[in-house]
Amino acid sequence: MSDFERVAALDEIPENGRLSVVVDDIPVLLVRTGEKFYAIEDVCSHDGQPLSDGPIENGQITCMRHGAKFDLATGAAKRMPATTGIRVFAVELRGTDIYCRESDGAVQPAELQTTATALPTADSGCCGGHNHAATTTTCDQHAPASDVPSAPRSLDEKMLEALRQVIDPELMVNIVDLGLIYSINYDGAKAYVDMTLTSPMCPAGPQLVQQSKMALERLREVDEAVIKIVMTPPWSPDRMTDEARDQLGIF
Numbered sequence: 180m181s182d183f184e185r186v187a188a189l190d191e192i193p194e195n196g197r198l199s200v201v202v203d204d205i206p207v208l209l210v211r212t213g214e215k216f217y218a219i220e221d222v223c224s225h226d227g228q229p230l231s232d233g234p235i236e237n238g239q240i241t242c243m244r245h246g247a248k249f250d251l252a253t254g255a256a257k258r259m260p261a262t263t264g265i266r267v268f269a270v271e272l273r274g275t276d277i278y279c280r281e282s283d284g285a286v287q288p289a290e291l292q293t294t295a296t297a298l299p300t301a302d303s304g305c306c307g308g309h310n311h312a313a314t315t316t317t318c319d320q321h322a323p324a325s326d327v328p329s330a331p332r333s334l335d336e337k338m339l340e341a342l343r344q345v346i347d348p349e350l351m352v353n354i355v356d357l358g359l360i361y362s363i364n365y366d367g368a369k370a371y372v373d374m375t376l377t378s379p380m381c382p383a384g385p386q387l388v389q390q391s392k393m394a395l396e397r398l399r400e401v402d403e404a405v406i407k408i409v410m411t412p413p414w415s416p417d418r419m420t421d422e423a424r425d426q427l428g429i430f
């Protein structure tokens with residue numbers, strides 16, 4: 180069996196994020212769920228699709244192409260059309276670095292000690308890849324330039340509800356449940372929204388911006404809505420809510 184090799188620094192993978200690396204010339208996906216780190220072969224055993232963008236739930240990753248599922252710890256195929264598993268890799272955390280090596284069987288995830296404090300939660304993954312729609316908290320990277328106070332909770336809910344009226348014309352799912360809203364702030368008259376698109380080339384971008392602006396400015400409390408498109412971090416399917424997954428038939 181090969182030796183452990185360094186594949187990344189801890190701060191390259193945010194909480195609930197993922198990172199593509201190479202181990203022994205094999206494409207590997209590092210996955211962090213909370214304080215746990217897994218490493219799996221980044222190739223679906225069904226037809227070779229990378230698993231990098233697949234949603235993760237209950238310790239399993241779903242292939243975006245035909246829906247196969249694989250266990251993160253064992254690599255076992257958990258849903259058709261995959262009938263064989265994928266390779267898994269042992270992970271070790273050494274100081275501020277992540278090491279991997281191929282494993283013969285199931286692996287225990289490497290776990291971060293709670294005393295570690297230098298970990299990213301608002302860096303490359305912008306608040307750890309969380310769906311920002313659920314909160315008015317902004318990360319340093321995406322906060323508007325001015326120090327805008329957060330909206331009261333009730334108004335926050337109203338603004339999210341307004342934005343749920345805006346539907347992505349390609350996926351036919353509202354932009355909040357798609358996870359396109361990164362942050363909302365309010366300064367007593369203006370609403371500031373950072374939102375993203377499912378891809379930088381999304382042709383619906385201008386339409387979504389305009390409709391979001393109009394939806395917010397219909398609220399009595401909002402004189403003006405300032406919508407900013409941000410592409411960092413990029414959107415990924417794991418930002419979607421369960422409702423969006425249900426609508427798109429992703430289980």
Ligand code: FES
Pocket residue numbers: 223224225226227228242243244245246247260261
């Ligand atoms: S390529 Fe992954 S399920 Fe078909």
